Amino acid sequence: MNDLEMYREQLAMCDDRIIDILEERNSIIEKIMAYKQEYGMPLLQPVQEEKQERRRQDKLKGYRYEQEIENVFSEIVRNSKRIQARHLFDYNIVLIGFMGAGKSTVSEYLSTVFAMDVVEMDQVIAEREGMSIPDIFATYGEEYFRNRETNLLKEMQLRKQAVISCGGGAALREENVAEMKKNGRVVLLTASPQTIYERVKDSTDRPILNGNNNIEFITELMEKRREKYEKAADIVIYTDGKTVLQICEELIAKL
Numbered sequence: 001m002n003d004l005e006m007y008r009e010q011l012a013m014c015d016d017r018i019i020d021i022l023e024e025r026n027s028i029i030e031k032i033m034a035y036k037q038e039y040g041m042p043l044l045q046p047v048q049e050e051k052q053e054r055r056r057q058d059k060l061k062g063y064r065y066e067q068e069i070e071n072v073f074s075e076i077v078r079n080s081k082r083i084q085a086r087h088l089f090d091y092n093i094v095l096i097g098f099m100g101a102g103k104s105t106v107s108e109y110l111s112t113v114f115a116m117d118v119v120e121m122d123q124v125i126a127e128r129e130g131m132s133i134p135d136i137f138a139t140y141g142e143e144y145f146r147n148r149e150t151n152l153l154k155e156m157q158l159r160k161q162a163v164i165s166c167g168g169g170a171a172l173r174e175e176n177v178a179e180m181k182k183n184g185r186v187v188l189l190t191a192s193p194q195t196i197y198e199r200v201k202d203s204t205d206r207p208i209l210n211g212n213n214n215i216e217f218i219t220e221l222m223e224k225r226r227e228k229y230e231k232a233a234d235i236v237i238y239t240d241g242k243t244v245l246q247i248c249e250e251l252i253a254k255l
């Protein structure tokens, strides 16, 4: 065997070791999850995760390939998150609820902790139409926008383990709810009208609230929608006074 052949052989052996160690790492991830579930512990432990990351970065300091190895680690961690998500949710998570209930906020957090894809319905529709939601309403009317929502939900049948952050009105059509439930679990996020008002009062992105952005209008519209939201929901989460981490823990526990 010449030197080149020997190096190639060594490289192949390195790959084998990496494969074995990754298998071991992933089974440890599964054991940690099972342990937390068995003892009713919170699954998301951001402080512990940061600690682990700092430890890794300290260990890597001064290594010749510090940056390259760190890049590999970010993929390893991403994949661990996906393994956890697969283990927990074999379906799409569909977030519904009134404007300002926190659908986008919770979606973003879930995508960070579980590396799940997020479909932000309002954003997808706005991008496809090449105009903002208020402009779609003004140009084509609400019915046109609602039809775009229905079509997008039908497309979601092809997705799995995605977080779907619905527009505030998406769950009001029965047909939409039927689509959501085909391969998703529907999570209703709610908050008091006061909380909603505090969260949305400075924004002009929600055409339904423009000119009506006050607690009385919000209370009345929420009440009008309440029955439909609740009927659509597989689980309900009250978000007043809760952090996004607490909301996500509750979501995991209830699902």
Ligand SMILES: Nc1ncnc2c1ncn2[C@@H]1O[C@H](COP(=O)(O)OP(=O)(O)OP(=O)(O)O)[C@@H](O)[C@H]1O
Pocket (backbone or CB within 6 Å): 097, 098, 099, 100, 101, 102, 103, 104, 105, 106, 122, 166, 167, 168, 199, 200, 206, 239, 242, 243, 244, 247
């Ligand atoms: N649990 C929470 N605690 C404090 N603030 C929150 C919480 N959830 C959301 N917010 C804030 O409220 C505002 C509205 O939240 P978000 O955009 O997530 O609502 P949404 O349900 O997606 O609304 P829309 O239906 O209009 O898209 C944001 O500024 C967000 O930071």
Ligand SMILES: O=C(O)C1=C[C@@H](O)[C@@H](O)[C@H](O)C1
Pocket (backbone or CB within 6 Å): 098, 099, 122, 133, 166, 167, 168, 169, 170, 205, 206, 207, 208
């Ligand atoms: O509650 C609603 O009816 C809406 C909420 C937003 O997310 C947008 O989808 C649109 O402004 C309509």
Ligand SMILES: [Mg+2]
Pocket (backbone or CB within 6 Å): 103, 104, 105, 165
């Ligand atoms: Mg949103």
